[in-house]
Amino acid sequence: MTVTRGLEGVVATTSSISSIIDDTLTYVGYNIDDLAENASFEEVIYLLWHRKLPTKAQLDELNKQLAENAELPKEVIEHFKLYPIDKVHPMGALRTAVSLLGLYDEEADLMDPEANYRKAVRLQAKMPTLVTTFARVRKGLEPIAPRKDLGIAANFLYMLTGNEPEPIAIEAFNKALVLHADHELNASTFTARVCVATLSDVYSGITSAIGALKGPLHGGANEAVMNMLTEIGSVDRAESYVREKLANKEKIMGFGHRVYRQGDPRAKHLKVMSEKLTKLTGKPEYYEMSTLIEGIVTGEKNLPPNVDFYSASVYDSLGIDHDLFTPIFAVSRVSGWLAHILEQYENNRLIRPRADYTGPGMQKYVPVELRD
Template structure:
């Protein structure tokens, strides 16, 4: 029996949701460049779940359904108010709240396809308010209800800040959601599929995926990028800071990717949004600093920027707290997790790999008195 560390390159299942071929990411065969340029997040959600782009009527319906289902049970809001949220990481709160949502869904254990689609829509809608409610409650503020006529990206920003977002802010956040929606069989997606392959419920699958994303080797890179930029402070400090990091053999977050070799196709879209947003907020230094670091690392190490690198300055420019970056990643990726969960249910087989045993063998048992 041969093994591959980290299962790198191992084909574990078949899927028609997303692909990474020749460093090009597609959702159901549509290139990410086209989707980032032309689609709304709601269109991508529909595409991932139904394997086709929606008609105008279908798009209007899913937009309305998502906005109409965003409000969360009062008990979850009270649950947040029970704790000192200043000491709780938002990803831990999100993991628990999503699990708790399952207790309030009357169809939680109904496994028919249409029931699972309805649950998927409710969960995708409510996760936006879970994150914004948490963020506001820890600041001593009350949660804000969504506006029924707002799209998903606009509603999230509105529920977070209480202000109606500008067109550029909505465009940037919508692009970020589209770009993070799915990414083939990554660690959290694989976790979700393993979980529901036992025929566990949809909420358990997404809770398990959030637990996997919470780990610093999967989610959290953009939060660490922003921490790095904050430490650098000014554009002129960027290269000396990076040189010192490299001398100490420290990793530069947001550079390079496990799968992409020539460059992450998603990065350029957020790079442009970072340029526009930082200029709009009067803080172009975040973009200029990132630009210098990207060029230096590419020249010195041959590593291009990945999607996390510029999403950091995008989210920062939108006024989003840095520790909410990973929950936002989870909110977008929930659409992909749910697509994979639905696909797993449709052609399910229990996922049960083997392990190569490398421990001692045929050891004689010694009675406890003689050990």
């Protein structure tokens, strides 16, 4: 048996959702650069789920469905209040809450394609509300209900604070949502597909995917980047900090990628937003620190920044708590996970690879009282 560690380079499925070819990322053939500059997150959701951009009427209909489904069952809000709030990471809360949502969805185990699509709409609609509601409940604040007249980016920021966000904040947040929406067969998407390939339900698939995204080698890296910037604290400390880490063979969060070699095409959009927003909010040092770190890591290790690196200072500039960064990734990526889950159901085969056994050879069972 040949083992490919971490399944690097292994092609495990066909998919018509997104592609990474020669370091270029496309969603259904649309270059991510084009989408980041021009598209709303809702248009991208439609694109991923239907493999075409919506007409105005189709987009209006999707927006209406999302708005109608954004409120949470009151039981889920009450459940948040039972969590050991000061010990719970919001990704753990989100993973649990999505699983709980499944219990209140009468169609949870209904397997026909229309029912699965309806569940996709309901889950996508509720993800921002789950994150913002938990963020408020844990601070002892009243949850703020979603508004029907706001898109997902504006609504998220509104539900978090109760204030209507500035246009620049909506633009930045929408761009981040567009950039994180899908990424071929990344670890969390693969997890979702493995789960539903057993013909398990959509909620189980998304719950599993959230668990995989949480890790710091994947979506959890954006929070880890912010922790690093906070720990460094000032621009003059950045160089020695990073050089010491590299000398100790420690990883610098937000750098490197399993697939990209020349660089992650999403990072440059977030870098531009980070420069703009950190200046506007009077915290340019986070951008300056980031560019300095980028120069060192790229120079020393030839590792360019990935999507998580500049998203950290963007979200921080928007006044968002650092442990909500990865849940925000999930608010966006759930669109891709759902697209992949629906695609998996359409042409399903159980995903079950093999392991090359390296344990002991055949052994004889010895009763417990005779064992040394």
